[in-house]
Amino acid sequence: MTDFTPNEMMTIAASRALTSKDVCFVGIGAPSAACNVARLTHAPDITLIYESGTIGTAPDVLPLSIGDGELCETAVSTVAVPEMFRYWLQGGRISIGFLGAAQIDKFGNINTTVIGDYHKPKVRLPGGGGAPEIATSCGEIYITLKQAQRSMVEKIDFFTSFGHGEGGDHRQRLGITTKGPALLITDLAIWKPDPVTREFTVVSLHPGVTRDMVQETCGWTVKFADNLEETPAPTELEITTLRDLQERTRRAHEGGKAA
Amino acid sequence: MSKVMPLVEAVRENLNDGDTVAFEGFTHLIPHAAGHEVIRQGFKDLTLIRMTPDIIYDQMIGMGLAQKVIFSYAGNPGVGLLRRMRDAIENGYPRAIETVEHSHAAMANAYEAGAAGLPLAVFRGYKGADLPKVNPDIKSITCPYTGEELATVPAHRPDVTFIHAQKANEKGDVLIEGIVGVQKEAALAARRVVVTVEEIVPDFKGLHPNLTILPHWTVTAISVVKGGAHPSYTHGYYARDNAAYLEWDKISGDRELFAQWMDENVLKATPEAFAERIKGL
Structure with a gap:
């Protein structure tokens, strides 16, 4: 078995959740890496959509931003931004929204707006961008983030995008018809919402990870599934694909004028 | 009367203190040269509209031009936070700004x-x-x-919208291709439209007929600024200067370093400097 880092395990575990049938709205960062590893391994026909309007894109390196030129050059079609949000996202044509998060709670509600009070923030984060509508218009939501006490919290400071709210049928009560957060993949574990309470529950621990490690890096009391599984370690193909992609990306982004 | 004029004039004739102004370009074709000219002319109390404020508004806010920002993602895309905008929101430096935040x-x-x-x-x-x-x-x-x-x-109704495009023809029709973003909408929503272009060609014969996005009679002024989107990019002309976006994180993190950088690269520069900046991209 190859050595791998927790971050690599996170990206690869996330990539495995995607299939060739999916139409996926891709967030920048870890989601983008996972989606492209999926495309380069087991899901060659996956449709990747970035909010810059590029539909069915297949970049050779990971974009630094959601609008890098290569996304357009390799896309099936590129549409205007209002069309992207109106016809494609709001129109219900996207099966999976893949988001990262600065802060998340156990019901998959996400904060990327502020730490502290909105009007007098301790830290002003970038904000939601496309996330508020991605979270409610995509068929379901996958989330990926690195575990830490400060990012997995009992109560988030601001609802940038709505997950399962207070849990249970909160989405339905607001008239939201999509499934919402269905999968949380961290550097330590795979989590799925409880079918009734909608609280994220650990269903699989990555190789070498203990229950204590998951709890120590999470701000709420963690629930574990009865039949807890172990995530299969990355295969040679998966790890090579990811590392090659990251190496190509590193060279491309550092290049700038010197290239 | 020709719409083609130097950028200095296009900005002076179309922007006023207190205006509501949009600079659009979704990662691609961001009108940086126009932004720098606005900074050099030292406008005050602007209301800035932009989906992703990014570097161009970080610079204007850091130089104290803005009183209000209407936006949906205040980040340096793929890099992190906008440090000058944060300083204005968190500490009121160099002045407090009002923010109106959307998705x-x-x-x-x-x-x-x-x-x-x-x-x-x-x-x-x-x-x-x-x-x-x-x-x-x-x-x-x-x-x-x-x-x-x-x-x-x-609805957004800017007094002026600034955009950058690949080219205009001699009549003043404007062509954009690649990631088209929200520029057509931002231009048609505005009272006045200023476009910087990489080049002006005699006509658009032989090009794909759907590429012309703004007929000349919807455009107020056109200025040729080669490299005018840098460090953003112009599809078919030069690539995004990703290294400059990464570097901005350091420059914008320090008030003095920022002031020094703006002095050297904006206040003491001219629109012609952009042609140099895209060499090798």
Whole structure:
């Protein structure tokens, strides 16, 4: 078995959740890496959509931003931004929204707006961008983030995008018809919402990870599934694909004028 | 009268202190040269509209030109935070700014409504999100046919919209290709439209007929600025200077370093400097 880092395990575990049938709205960062590893391994026909309007894109390196030129050059079609949000996202044509998060709670509600009070923030984060509508218009939501006490919290400071709210049928009560957060993949574990309470529950621990490690890096009391599984370690193909992609990306982004 | 003029004149004739102004370009074709000219001419109390404020508004806010920013993602895309904008919001430096925050969907819809001559945009959005609690401009409306509650925001109607494009022809028609973003909507929503272009060609014969996005009579002024989008990119001309975006994180993190950088690269520079900056990209 190859050595791998927790971050690599996170990206690869996330990539495995995607299939060739999916139409996926891709967030920048870890989601983008996972989606492209999926495309380069087991899901060659996956449709990747970035909010810059590029539909069915297949970049050779990971974009630094959601609008890098290569996304357009390799896309099936590129549409205007209002069309992207109106016809494609709001129109219900996207099966999976893949988001990262600065802060998340156990019901998959996400904060990327502020730490502290909105009007007098301790830290002003970038904000939601496309996330508020991605979270409610995509068929379901996958989330990926690195575990830490400060990012997995009992109560988030601001609802940038709505997950399962207070849990249970909160989405339905607001008239939201999509499934919402269905999968949380961290550097330590795979989590799925409880079918009734909608609280994220650990269903699989990555190789070498203990229950204590998951709890120590999470701000709420963690629930574990009865039949807890172990995530299969990355295969040679998966790890090579990811590392090659990251190496190509590193060279491309550092290049700038010197290239 | 020709619409083609030096950028210095195009900015001076079309922008006023206190104006509401949009600079659009979704990662691609961001009108940096126009932004720098606005900074050099030292306008005051501007209301800035932009989906992703990024470096161009970080610079204007850091130089104290803005009194209000209407936006949906205040980040340096793929890199992190906007440090000058944060300093203004968190510490009121160099001046306090008012912020009006939306989602991307709301901003895109608001431009489209402005272009369509409507007072408001209607869309399915903001459900369960906290932004409507902190932005009084976000309201809801009930569909008279189905009873569904939908989100509504006021249309964007900028006094001026600045965009960058690949080329114009001698008549002043403007062509954009690649990631087209929200520029057509932002331009048609505005009272005046200033476009910087990489080049002016005699005509558009032989090009794909759908590429012309703005007929000459919708454009107020056109200025040729080679490299005018740098460090953003112009599809077919030069690539995004990703290294410059990464470097901005360091420059903008320090007030003095920022002031020094702006002095050297903006205040003491001219629009012609952009042609140098894209060499090798």
